[in-house]
Amino acid sequence: MFEELQAIVGPERVTRDPGELYCYSFDSSYVRGHADYVVRPKSAEEVAEIVKVATKYNTPIVARGSASGLTGGSVPVKGGIVLDMTGMNRILELEVENLQAVIEPGIIHKELNNELIKHGFFFPPDPGSSDMCTVGGLIANGGSGMHSVKYGTVKDYVLGLEVVLPSGDIINTGCKAPKTSSGYDLTRLFIGSEGTLGIVTKARLRIHPLPETKSIMMATFGRIEDAGRAAVSVLSSGVIPAAMEIMDGSAIKAVKELDPTLEVPDVEAMLLFEVDGYRESVTREVGLICTICEQCGGTTRVAKNKNEEERLWAARRLVGVAITKLNPGKVRVYEAEDIGVPIKDVPFMLKKIQEIGRKHGMSLVTYGHIGDGNLHTGIAINPRDEAEWKRVHAVKDDIYDVVLSLGGTLPAEHGVGIIRADYMARAHGKGYEVMKSIKKAVDPQNIMNPGKMGM
Amino acid sequence: MFEELQAIVGPERVTRDPGELYCYSFDSSYVRGHADYVVRPKSAEEVAEIVKVATKYNTPIVARGSASGLTGGSVPVKGGIVLDMTGMNRILELEVENLQAVIEPGIIHKELNNELIKHGFFFPPDPGSSDMCTVGGLIANGGSGMHSVKYGTVKDYVLGLEVVLPSGDIINTGCKAPKTSSGYDLTRLFIGSEGTLGIVTKARLRIHPLPETKSIMMATFGRIEDAGRAAVSVLSSGVIPAAMEIMDGSAIKAVKELDPTLEVPDVEAMLLFEVDGYRESVTREVGLICTICEQCGGTTRVAKNKNEEERLWAARRLVGVAITKLNPGKVRVYEAEDIGVPIKDVPFMLKKIQEIGRKHGMSLVTYGHIGDGNLHTGIAINPRDEAEWKRVHAVKDDIYDVVLSLGGTLPAEHGVGIIRADYMARAHGKGYEVMKSIKKAVDPQNIMNPGKMGM
Numbered sequence: 001m002f003e004e005l006q007a008i009v010g011p012e013r014v015t016r017d018p019g020e021l022y023c024y025s026f027d028s029s030y031v032r033g034h035a036d037y038v039v040r041p042k043s044a045e046e047v048a049e050i051v052k053v054a055t056k057y058n059t060p061i062v063a064r065g066s067a068s069g070l071t072g073g074s075v076p077v078k079g080g081i082v083l084d085m086t087g088m089n090r091i092l093e094l095e096v097e098n099l100q101a102v103i104e105p106g107i108i109h110k111e112l113n114n115e116l117i118k119h120g121f122f123f124p125p126d127p128g129s130s131d132m133c134t135v136g137g138l139i140a141n142g143g144s145g146m147h148s149v150k151y152g153t154v155k156d157y158v159l160g161l162e163v164v165l166p167s168g169d170i171i172n173t174g175c176k177a178p179k180t181s182s183g184y185d186l187t188r189l190f191i192g193s194e195g196t197l198g199i200v201t202k203a204r205l206r207i208h209p210l211p212e213t214k215s216i217m218m219a220t221f222g223r224i225e226d227a228g229r230a231a232v233s234v235l236s237s238g239v240i241p242a243a244m245e246i247m248d249g250s251a252i253k254a255v256k257e258l259d260p261t262l263e264v265p266d267v268e269a270m271l272l273f274e275v276d277g278y279r280e281s282v283t284r285e286v287g288l289i290c291t292i293c294e295q296c297g298g299t300t301r302v303a304k305n306k307n308e309e310e311r312l313w314a315a316r317r318l319v320g321v322a323i324t325k326l327n328p329g330k331v332r333v334y335e336a337e338d339i340g341v342p343i344k345d346v347p348f349m350l351k352k353i354q355e356i357g358r359k360h361g362m363s364l365v366t367y368g369h370i371g372d373g374n375l376h377t378g379i380a381i382n383p384r385d386e387a388e389w390k391r392v393h394a395v396k397d398d399i400y401d402v403v404l405s406l407g408g409t410l411p412a413e414h415g416v417g418i419i420r421a422d423y424m425a426r427a428h429g430k431g432y433e434v435m436k437s438i439k440k441a442v443d444p445q446n447i448m449n450p451g452k453m454g455m
Numbered sequence: 456m457f458e459e460l461q462a463i464v465g466p467e468r469v470t471r472d473p474g475e476l477y478c479y480s481f482d483s484s485y486v487r488g489h490a491d492y493v494v495r496p497k498s499a500e501e502v503a504e505i506v507k508v509a510t511k512y513n514t515p516i517v518a519r520g521s522a523s524g525l526t527g528g529s530v531p532v533k534g535g536i537v538l539d540m541t542g543m544n545r546i547l548e549l550e551v552e553n554l555q556a557v558i559e560p561g562i563i564h565k566e567l568n569n570e571l572i573k574h575g576f577f578f579p580p581d582p583g584s585s586d587m588c589t590v591g592g593l594i595a596n597g598g599s600g601m602h603s604v605k606y607g608t609v610k611d612y613v614l615g616l617e618v619v620l621p622s623g624d625i626i627n628t629g630c631k632a633p634k635t636s637s638g639y640d641l642t643r644l645f646i647g648s649e650g651t652l653g654i655v656t657k658a659r660l661r662i663h664p665l666p667e668t669k670s671i672m673m674a675t676f677g678r679i680e681d682a683g684r685a686a687v688s689v690l691s692s693g694v695i696p697a698a699m700e701i702m703d704g705s706a707i708k709a710v711k712e713l714d715p716t717l718e719v720p721d722v723e724a725m726l727l728f729e730v731d732g733y734r735e736s737v738t739r740e741v742g743l744i745c746t747i748c749e750q751c752g753g754t755t756r757v758a759k760n761k762n763e764e765e766r767l768w769a770a771r772r773l774v775g776v777a778i779t780k781l782n783p784g785k786v787r788v789y790e791a792e793d794i795g796v797p798i799k800d801v802p803f804m805l806k807k808i809q810e811i812g813r814k815h816g817m818s819l820v821t822y823g824h825i826g827d828g829n830l831h832t833g834i835a836i837n838p839r840d841e842a843e844w845k846r847v848h849a850v851k852d853d854i855y856d857v858v859l860s861l862g863g864t865l866p867a868e869h870g871v872g873i874i875r876a877d878y879m880a881r882a883h884g885k886g887y888e889v890m891k892s893i894k895k896a897v898d899p900q901n902i903m904n905p906g907k908m909g910m
Binding site: 095096097098099100120141142143144148149152153155156165169170171172173175176177178179180181182183184185186188189191192193197209210211212232235236237238277278280281283284285340341342343344371372373374406407408409410411412413414415416420424427428429430431432433434435437438439440441442453 | 550551552553554555575596597598599603604607608610611620624625626627628630631632633634635636637638639640641643644646647648652664665666667687690691692693732733735736738739740795796797798799826827828829861862863864865866867868869870871875879882883884885886887889890892893894895896897908
């Protein structure tokens with residue numbers, strides 16, 4: 001197989017050197033695997049030829065971007081070929097007049113936006129890992145980010161995909177027109193399929209003009225329920241903030257401990273808002289949000305300049321750091337995180353998470369995108385301590401139980417991978433059988449990223 | 456089979472009376488079929504039992520809403536059971552705080568919105584057939600409407616579905632949370648699948664707060680290219696109109712002939728804009744649109760009150776009527792309509808359509824939603840004249856050729872059904888094989904609306 005792979009990409013872009021293979025054995029989770037070969041393709045045609053080899057030898061094949069994923073999604077848990085897609089990182093077309101761009105999947109999210117911004121546009125789905133994640137990874141995981149409350153997820157910004165199927169056939173889904181009702185929506189089927197159905201080699205993206213201005217504001221609340229009520233009222237009022245973040249008492253406490261100079265009062269809940277658009281409507285919306293938050297018992301503060309914006313947002317940015325810094329010797333594990341519940345159930349869910357933490361003797365720090373019901377729970381443990389892992393899994397089970405009982409979702413934006421695979425059947429019931437039948441129809445040998453999503 | 460169906464729904468809600476069956480033999484296209492039984496279910500459980508009978512007898516089963524479809528999508532072309540879904544027309548949950556509502560598929564689109572408006576909300580996808588079409592039909596066809604340029608299509612407004620599979624199993628796709636990245640996106644797979652994969656029995660919809668105000672304006676242009684340039688410039692400027700409609704010379708001529716009192720100048724192109732949102736931003740956007748249109752050589756007119764709004768919009772509303780009224784003895788056939796092209800190719804496409812019409816000696820009237828590249832071509836013929844049908848099909852072939860060469864789509868919002876089934880392979884290449892393999896995996900006996908989309 002090694003020689004056949006070399007014949008496709010040349011000797012420079014395929015390796016089986018143990019040192020190099022090691023670098024491809026993990027992502028940002030605790031899942032580990034072992035690749036037999038790493039190949040660095042430069043074109044869809046090369047990917048197609050490599051996939052044909054994988055099919056011929058019945059060998060797993062896993063596409064990998066920056067491996068910033070949190071679920072083991074790009075980890076070669078069953079060995080085989082890892083496709084390092086980072087060499088396919090070009091912007092192939094930029095048609096601002098059609099509000100679209102065609103990219104290769106290995107482009108770094110931030111670099112795409114750096115280029116678009118020059119033309120007055122941006123690609124709205126904004127994962128926290130923008131600096132390092134590839135757009136291909138974002139597509140594979142059906143990801144989004146802080147601004148999805150207004151701008152939606154990656155599913156709303158892909159017009160079409162070029163995909164290499166297990167057969168080696170290259171298909172094009174979708175079209176160049178802004179909307180279509182032509183046949184099954186393969187584009188959205190491949191988005192979020194985590195490489196289990198095919199390898200994305202090109203994506204036609206919708207891009208969006210940059211807003212004229214934005215404004216940042218904070219509201220603090222003595223009771224988490226009041227923050228929840230305020231968030232719901234803001235959305236029902238017709239205001240659609242660009243971002244609406246929540247931090248509960250656990251998160252506020254953590255960041256205050258980390259940086260006592262932070263101007264965050266000692267409260268039970270904090271909402272952070274970003275509003276964008278025309279100057280006039282931003283002014284209007286900031287006013288509306290203040291009124292609503294105050295009616296719900298909140299204290300509001302609007303940033304008057306860039307510097308104040310930075311300071312208001314500092315607390316939110318520090319949460320991630322605080323989780324590990326406050327637990328010396330421990331590291332954050334991305335388990336029991338990334339849940340989605342109906343918006344109005346967010347306060348209930350936040351309280352439940354604290355209750356579950358106390359039950360299992362673990363300190364949990366929770367924050368998230370309340371505008372779309374998406375919460376992230378931070379847990380720091382000593383990953384060599386088996387007992388701690390056991391408690392993590394108990395916490396995860398309990399949290400997921402509550403989420404599913406509310407009709408919510410796991411995951412909301414980070415994908416399933418390995419770490420949530422065991423929950424798929426419970427989350428989807430017989431719908432999971434439908435997913436498996438689709439997987440079998442498209443990839444009968446199960447060579448495409450096997451093991452992920454329980455496939 | 457008749458007795459088994461009666462046992463499920465009782466004798467009152469199943470029929471094989473020829474007169475009644477006749478009423479279920481067509482939709483709004485020229486496709487005709489013949490049902491063997493019509494059943495009017497009242498619940499998902501009944502649908503599941505009926506589907507089991509269909510599976511047992513290997514009999515086609517077709518769900519039908521109001522049959523306002525334009526493609527034969529709900530016509531029983533292979534006989535079997537027609538499920539009249541109009542009896543399942545309730546709003547089951549209305550959770551304005553979560554910005555969502557759960558409905559049964561038989562509810563009339565307009566009636567849903569009439570109810571939502573009472574609470575200050577609306578369901579944005581707005582097919583022209585709102586007065587009669589069911590939301591289930593809209594979902595089955597992946598439809599949208601005039602306001603999709605700002606608000607998107609039905610795919611953007613379904614959080615989850617309850618679906619009866621060919622096995623009779625009832626699954627729930629999606630969740631109650633606003634976003635999810637949990638497994639394959641079955642929700643969006645079923646949307647637009649035209650009943651070929653399962654029967655939708657419930658839908659959880661996202662709803663949207665009503666905008667504070669709206670404004671209507673018109674811009675007329677001596678050259679179609681200028682109208683196209685203006686439309687593109689408006690969108691790139693960051694303005695997202697709620698609607699942006701185009702009428703070319705053919706449509707303008709038709710409505711002027713129908714109503715000579717209409718205050719529409721004798722021009723080659725006309726853009727109609729609707730802008731909505733806060734008062735301040737509407738004022739701002741109207742100003743921006745005027746400036747851009749005038750810079751592109753257009754003459755603008757903003758409606759100053761409801762009455763003027765009505766008059767500006769009258770031309771657009773009259774196009775459909777004009778197509779038939781100006782051709783006495785002829786009727787409109789919905790062929791060669793509903794195409795989608797990249798936004799900036801709209802002027803080129805409009806010219807091409809006229810060229811194709813002249814080539815085949817047919818008068819074509821074209822108008823559409825330029826904001827999302829979606830054009831509708833009106834053709835009126837004597838449907839008993841075989842020669843006219845031949846010319847219609849020649850026109851259709853030529854138009855679709857150009858659309859596909861531009862990377863466009865057919866259909867953009869009306870579905871595939873029977874009338875566009877023959878174009879699926881050409882439009883999707885090997886992607887069509889993927890669709891067929893999914894169909895086979897989910898519906899191995901091919902009892903679900905067979906023949907549609909070429910399945």
